[in-house]
Amino acid sequence: MPQLNPNPWFFIMLTSWITFSFIIQPKLLSFLSMNPPSSKAPTAPTTTPWTWPWT
Template sequence: MPQLNPSPWLAIFLFSWLVFLTVIPPKVLAHTFSNEPTSQSTEAPRTTPWAWPWH
């Protein structure tokens, strides 16, 4: 069974993870959001109670 021979598969596995860990994190960390959040006021909005017509 060639699947049980770890020599080529271990090297492929380690090399692929090395590529993933060196290429993907800088791309993710460099991502910027197009819509920056703005700070909202701490004052709670004033609400008026509803006037239900049946009571």
């Protein structure tokens, strides 16, 4: 069963993860976020109950 032979696929997986971890990921993380997270506590919106005209 050739799909169980890890010889070519392990090297491809290892190379792609090393490329992602050391080259692509630092470049992506260097961008500034357009919507940075806020340190404010989330507040629940105040809602008013709907008054139905037939009740």
